[in-house]
Amino acid sequence: MNPxxxxxxLKQxxxxxxxxxxxxxxxxxxLAALWATVLADVPLDFAIHAVGKHYATSPFPIRPADIADxxxxTVRDRMTRHTDPTPxxxxxxxxxxxxxxxxxxxTGQAPPAEHKQLTAGPAENVARRLENVGRYMPDTFDQWRPNRRGRLTNGTDPLTVPCPYDACRAPTGQPCRIGRRERATPHPSRTEAATSHQAA
Structure with missing residues (x-):
């Protein structure tokens, strides 16, 4: 705003x-000289609008600092939402x-160029790795992956042998336990024992 x-x-x-x-x-x-110094970067139409906003919510006299703030x-909000053009x-x-x-x-002469979302998706090797996140064994060991009851895909059932783990010692046919709770899968030592038993 110029002097x-x-x-x-001020008349407004x-x-x-x-x-x-x-x-x-x-x-x-x-007073005009002071206001001109404080509001040097503020456009006149914005300042007039800011005066209306101030008196819509406040009974106190407006100061030039109120308009500058x-x-x-407003500028900070616009620039936060803006994305610079491709160079x-x-x-x-x-x-x-x-x-x-x-x-x-x-200055409000152009709207902020909003941030653009990525639409291409991850690269092929990244997508493949993401599929394996959370898997405890790679696909090459599928034959050793137990199902929910502990039966391996090669036909071995760990429940056909007692659990050799000292803290469990579940008998044949009974699921392994942790304290008083049943485990979702047999202990690894029981699985190994069942595999060895079947091989023998």
Whole structure:
């Protein structure tokens, strides 16, 4: 906002709050100079809008700092939502375009370019690795992977032998236990014992 616009702004303020304008013309000039310094970066239309917003919610006289704070908050919000354009090959052209775009967004002449979401998906090797996250054995050991009851896919049933684990000692046909609770799968030593028993 240039100094010539400050009297117009102060007149708008006085419509809502006559206390802002002093009676002495010299004081008015000093007040205008102060407001021009504080609001040098704020556009006139934004300042007038900010005055209306202030008096819609506050009975206190508006200060130039109130308008400047509202302007900084607005600019910060716009720039947070903005994504800079893809740079051209020429660095000088990119910097020129970057300055022009950011200035336009900050002053409200252009809307923020919102962040774009990735749509291509992960690379093939990444997708393959993600499929294996959380698996306790690779696919090459499928024949040794127990099902829910502990039966291995090669036909061995660990419940056909007693559990040799000292803290369990579950008898044949009974599931392994942890304390008083049943385990979802047999202890590994029981699985090994059942495999050895079948091989023998």
């Amino acid at each position: 010539d616009q400050i009297p117009q702004l 303020v006085s419509y809502a709050d006559p206390r802002v304008l002093p009676d002495d013309p010299d004081e008015v000039m000093g 509202r302007w900084r908050t 051209p090959a020429d660095p000088a052209a990119y910097l020129k375009q970057l300055r022009a775009t950011r200035t336009a967004v900050a």
